[in-house]
Amino acid sequence: MQETQYVKGKFVALEGDRVVAEVMRQINPDVVAAYPITPQTEVVQTFSEFVADGRVDTEFIAVESEHAAMSACIGASAAGARALTATCGAGLALMWEMLWCASGLRCPIAMAVVNRSLSAPLNILTDQTDMMGARDTGWIQIYAENHQEVYDNAIQAVRIAEHPDVVLPVMHGLAGFVLGHTLGRVEMLPDEVVKEFVGSYKPRYSLLDIEHPTTFGAYDHWDYFFEHKRQQWEGMNCALKVIAEVGEEYGKLTGRHYGLVEPYMLEDAEVAIVIIGSAAGAVRVAADQMRAQGVKAGMLKIRCFRPFPPSAVAGALKDKKAIAVMDRSSCFGAEGNPVFIEVCSSLFQRGIRAKVVDYTYGLGGRDTVPGEFCQVYRDLLQVVQTGVAEPVFRYLGLRDF
Amino acid sequence: MADQTIEIRWHGRGGQGTVTASKLLAEAAMEEGKYFQGMPDYGAERMGAPIRAYTRISSTPIKPYCQVTEPDVAVVLDATLLDIVDVTEGLKQEGMLLVNSATSPDQVRSQTGYKGKVYTIDATSIAIEALGRNIPNVPMLGSLAKVTGMVSKESLIHELRTRLGATMKQEIVEANVLAFERGYDGTKAT
Numbered sequence: 001m002q003e004t005q006y007v008k009g010k011f012v013a014l015e016g017d018r019v020v021a022e023v024m025r026q027i028n029p030d031v032v033a034a035y036p037i038t039p040q041t042e043v044v045q046t047f048s049e050f051v052a053d054g055r056v057d058t059e060f061i062a063v064e065s066e067h068a069a070m071s072a073c074i075g076a077s078a079a080g081a082r083a084l085t086a087t088c089g090a091g092l093a094l095m096w097e098m099l100w101c102a103s104g105l106r107c108p109i110a111m112a113v114v115n116r117s118l119s120a121p122l123n124i125l126t127d128q129t130d131m132m133g134a135r136d137t138g139w140i141q142i143y144a145e146n147h148q149e150v151y152d153n154a155i156q157a158v159r160i161a162e163h164p165d166v167v168l169p170v171m172h173g174l175a176g177f178v179l180g181h182t183l184g185r186v187e188m189l190p191d192e193v194v195k196e197f198v199g200s201y202k203p204r205y206s207l208l209d210i211e212h213p214t215t216f217g218a219y220d221h222w223d224y225f226f227e228h229k230r231q232q233w234e235g236m237n238c239a240l241k242v243i244a245e246v247g248e249e250y251g252k253l254t255g256r257h258y259g260l261v262e263p264y265m266l267e268d269a270e271v272a273i274v275i276i277g278s279a280a281g282a283v284r285v286a287a288d289q290m291r292a293q294g295v296k297a298g299m300l301k302i303r304c305f306r307p308f309p310p311s312a313v314a315g316a317l318k319d320k321k322a323i324a325v326m327d328r329s330s331c332f333g334a335e336g337n338p339v340f341i342e343v344c345s346s347l348f349q350r351g352i353r354a355k356v357v358d359y360t361y362g363l364g365g366r367d368t369v370p371g372e373f374c375q376v377y378r379d380l381l382q383v384v385q386t387g388v389a390e391p392v393f394r395y396l397g398l399r400d401f
Numbered sequence: 402m403a404d405q406t407i408e409i410r411w412h413g414r415g416g417q418g419t420v421t422a423s424k425l426l427a428e429a430a431m432e433e434g435k436y437f438q439g440m441p442d443y444g445a446e447r448m449g450a451p452i453r454a455y456t457r458i459s460s461t462p463i464k465p466y467c468q469v470t471e472p473d474v475a476v477v478l479d480a481t482l483l484d485i486v487d488v489t490e491g492l493k494q495e496g497m498l499l500v501n502s503a504t505s506p507d508q509v510r511s512q513t514g515y516k517g518k519v520y521t522i523d524a525t526s527i528a529i530e531a532l533g534r535n536i537p538n539v540p541m542l543g544s545l546a547k548v549t550g551m552v553s554k555e556s557l558i559h560e561l562r563t564r565l566g567a568t569m570k571q572e573i574v575e576a577n578v579l580a581f582e583r584g585y586d587g588t589k590a591t
Contacts, residue, residue, distance in 0.1 A: 013428045013437070125443070146466065178466050183424045183439035185431060281464040367468045 006255040009187035016150045016179035019186055020112040021046035023154035025056055026194040030081035033061035033072035038124050039176035040088040040114040066091040070098035077107035078216040080206030089116030092130045102169045103138025108161035109169040116176045117364045125365020126176040132329035132338045138232055140170040140239050141306035145280045147184030150174045158198045159246045165238040175278035236307045243304050260309035262301040263316050269298025271380035275326040276302045279368050286373035297377045310346035322355045322380040328362045355389040361396035372397050406459040407551050408469040412488050413478035416448040418538030423454035429552045429560040430458045438463055451486055478537050489515045501537050506591040520548050522588045531580035539577045543584025
């Protein structure tokens, strides 16, 4: 049998922020408008060096704020350009108004978000409160676990956003410092392979297409606003299929396959942890350790949070005896945090009555080590044994007062 | 190759090149086809403040992205930290402690109470002699390469020349290579 031939890349040592900048260089977009903010600064800094050195011919706009960064990207995208940017934490918060404009105007902008907590108290370290706060803005959201995924997601984000059935902006998250400032091993594809994979951007409508004049950003009365939102839903729904297809195509090219979720030791697992992002690796280690002790432990990593893949999640978790959903955000006032609510809804709508608990963890860069996830597995065994899930809302790695 | 992972925790003070050293080591490991992480533990970093960094090196892909809590090796770039930071916290009993100090390993052992292997290297004197400045990270790297043997001397020197050579003058790069070699050769063991 003939072995599949994948494109050979080059192994490099890079910080996650520089990985993002390198992908931006390989894509060579028409426009980048960005504002530097810790811990995303190195993305903008590195990319602006590529611009200064003539390694890309991107129009780089050094704007005065993140609100302006997103506004400039929207203008560029509406004009027919491929526009990329990057931000984090407070920067994403300052973009908030324009995030809705980007998705509502169907601007397929790709943006790296170097996940950072939101003040106060002032903190520059990682959690997912920033992107979870933007979960309803109409942007697609995918998250990276490690350096390779930072690279691979940044490439795929462009294809997903610009797909004619989607035409929506994509934010791809990477943990600040933990991925952004940590040096890791990445297999980089040749520039021409990346360029070919993303292709050139051919917008269906654009301001600069003067043969076919169009209006962007006009006032939309009660007569059509609702229908336009309905179309946005359609784009989001189609994205579930497109994200999987692009991930599969990328896998055929590189040997690294991507889907909406990724199970680990899950098939025969009795207790499962559900997680998003860079702490998934520590859960893998914990699952290995628990397996060595005879516990059937598994993990479900959610790669794509928007659109949320309910069937994939419910299908993977349907026969688990107890499930812990890990939430790395502080979203106050609901019965649980965002990931928990989505997981519970997915299960409930499919008639699955599992024991599910919600752990808040890792806020403001609080580190979580495999031993702590082992404790979560032991807690789940307790839930199975007693049949009692309460308290459902829990904290991991929090000091007792 | 068998699954071999080595985890290192670095202790230094801001300005001593601790984070740079942790990353140089990781990059040199890549030259040898290994997997690695070079991770700074960012605090309110400023000149003179105690800081930590971590390096993982492995023959297989590295899963966890978290701090190293049970290191195989603890490297201390500034001996004054021994009084204020528990540098042996979680350090494996069969691991090793390497300290930048003009004193003997026995003295460090009695100061820290660590039962595993202890090494000292007078990296400060080497740095001042070779570089004219107290930046002990490169001689410490030399010493670390010697006592662990996990990354070869040649790979690290190649890395120094490539990495430092990108921004520094030739004579400064070579002074660093000299500092590295003196660190490599001058380590004291118990």
